[in-house]
Amino acid sequence: MDFGGGGDIRFEHQGMAGIVTLTRPKALNAVTHSMVNALRRALSSWEIDPKIALVVIKAEGRAFSAGGDILDVYEAGRAGNPSVAFFADEYRLNAQIARFPKPYVALIDGIVMGGGVGVSFHGSHRIMTENAQFAMPEVGIGFFPDVGASHLLPNLGGSFGMYLGLTGNRIRYGDALWSGLATHTVQAQYLDGLLNRLVETGDAGMALREVFTPAKRETDRQTLEAIARHFSQPSLKGILDSLEAAAPTDTFAANALATIRTRSPISISVAFREIVAGSTLSMDECMRMEFRILNRMLHGHDFYEGIRAAIIDKGSKPHWRPASLDAVDPEKVEEYFAPLPDGDLEL
Numbered sequence: 289m290d291f292g293g294g295g296d297i298r299f300e301h302q303g304m305a306g307i308v309t310l311t312r313p314k315a316l317n318a319v320t321h322s323m324v325n326a327l328r329r330a331l332s333s334w335e336i337d338p339k340i341a342l343v344v345i346k347a348e349g350r351a352f353s354a355g356g357d358i359l360d361v362y363e364a365g366r367a368g369n370p371s372v373a374f375f376a377d378e379y380r381l382n383a384q385i386a387r388f389p390k391p392y393v394a395l396i397d398g399i400v401m402g403g404g405v406g407v408s409f410h411g412s413h414r415i416m417t418e419n420a421q422f423a424m425p426e427v428g429i430g431f432f433p434d435v436g437a438s439h440l441l442p443n444l445g446g447s448f449g450m451y452l453g454l455t456g457n458r459i460r461y462g463d464a465l466w467s468g469l470a471t472h473t474v475q476a477q478y479l480d481g482l483l484n485r486l487v488e489t490g491d492a493g494m495a496l497r498e499v500f501t502p503a504k505r506e507t508d509r510q511t512l513e514a515i516a517r518h519f520s521q522p523s524l525k526g527i528l529d530s531l532e533a534a535a536p537t538d539t540f541a542a543n544a545l546a547t548i549r550t551r552s553p554i555s556i557s558v559a560f561r562e563i564v565a566g567s568t569l570s571m572d573e574c575m576r577m578e579f580r581i582l583n584r585m586l587h588g589h590d591f592y593e594g595i596r597a598a599i600i601d602k603g604s605k606p607h608w609r610p611a612s613l614d615a616v617d618p619e620k621v622e623e624y625f626a627p628l629p630d631g632d633l634e635l
Contacts, residue, residue: 291333293326304341304490306334307483313349318357319403321374327407328381331388341490342391344483345408352396352420353404358429361586362595370586375434376633378406379575379582382436383635386410386571391492395483396420397476406435409469410571413492416461417476418503422469425456429598430552430590430606432559432581438566439574444468446512447519453559454519454527455547462503472496473503514540524560528613552590552606553613557621565625572635577625579633584624 289299298309308327310317334340347353356378361371385392385407392411400408400416401423408414416422424433424441433441433453441449444467452459464470474482478499485495507515518530518541528548534541548556558581566574585591589609597606610616 289330291326291329293320293323296320297323297326299326299330301340303487304339305487306330306337306340306343307487308343308345310345310347310353313347313351315357316351316354316399317347317349317404318354319378319407320357320360321371321377324374324378324381328377328384331381331384335389340390342393342486342492343388343411344393344395344486345411346395346479346483347398349398350419351399351404352394353401353407354399355402355404356435357403358595359599362592362599365586365592372583372586375582375586376579378403378435379579379633380635382406382410383572383575386436386439388412393486393492395479396470397479399423401425403435405437405440409440410436413472413496414464414470415472415474415482415496416464416470417474417479418461419476420461420464420470421458422460422464423456423458424452425458427454427551427555427559428456428594430555430588430592430594430608431585432555432562432578434578434582436571436574436578438562438578439569439571440469441563442567446516448512448515450519450527450560450563451515451544453563454551454556455544456551457547460503460506462506465503466505472500474499475501511540514538518544524557524613527560549613552594552608553610553616554588554590554608554620555594556613557616557618558585558624561621561625575635576632580626580628581624583628 291299296312300307364371393413394408397417397419399421424437441453448467461473465473482499521527531541531545593606597604
């Protein structure tokens with residue numbers, strides 16, 4: 289089946305399933321514009337195809353998807369042609385997955401971050417193996433948790449989503465399951481068998497009952513209580529003050545505070561505001577909000593500086609503007625959320 293995307297994404301109809309495979313293992317299955325549009329076309333077709341009962345998305349190699357192809361975004365922005373169209377189509381795809389009427393089963397066996405989260409975690413079934421790691425690390429490159437993170441993160445109990453968004457820290461499959469990000473955990477050795485059962489039966493619930501083994505949560509209770517205490521504060525300043533007060537005698541608080549202080553101050557400020565706002569918005573409303581933020585980020589400084597430091601000049605220290613959280617102007621933060629002159633994203 290050819291919905292486009294070249295050799296970077298493969299579409300197959302097997303038995304009762306439409307199967308999507310990300311095929312850029314050397315690039316850690318980073319999501320490109322052509323891949324996004326191909327998946328959009330496939331879902332539009334499979335939604336109305338009576339021979340397809342469910343959709344499965346998986347990936348080749350050691351990563352499910354490490355995110356979007358940010359090097360292309362960097363080069364386009366530096367050339368004066370920000371990648372607004374790519375993100376618009378990506379966000380439309382995220383919303384399309386969230387409203388997809390058939391089971392959408394993501395088999396996640398490896399790293400899943402950024403754009404990879406967007407093509408997997410809005411579906412009905414999010415299956416992670418012991419090899420999976422989840423992160424939304426955008427604040428570390430001067431960006432913000434997007435691809436629907438403003439819808440996902442606020443729904444995690446114990447302020448766990450705020451913690452993940454502000455630190456960008458990785459978690460494994462047990463924490464993902466017990467926080468609600470994953471719906472199931474499965475040993476990697478059973479994935480092939482699971483896929484065969486999905487193809488044969490078209491019944492995700494029955495197939496998963498045969499292989500689902502709940503993973504234990506990796507984060508201990510004391511740390512979870514600390515996350516809930518610090519990251520539930522009603523303001524970003526409150527979170528920072530809470531961490532700072534505990535840091536002298538609390539290793540978790542000290543480490544979390546040190547991590548946040550390495551991130552882009554404007555990104556941290558926008559992320560906090562976004563996650564709070566997302567708690568009261570629908571998925572479509574979240575995508576429109578994120579598109580507003582995206583347009584401002586693509587015309588700012590920190591995103592390109594963060595990519596330069598992380599990708600172009602690997603390992604160098606980014607020079608954020610402003611350089612500290614204390615220097616962030618609250619009015620500047622609000623500007624990221626203002627309506628766009630040419631109108632909001634059409635979904």
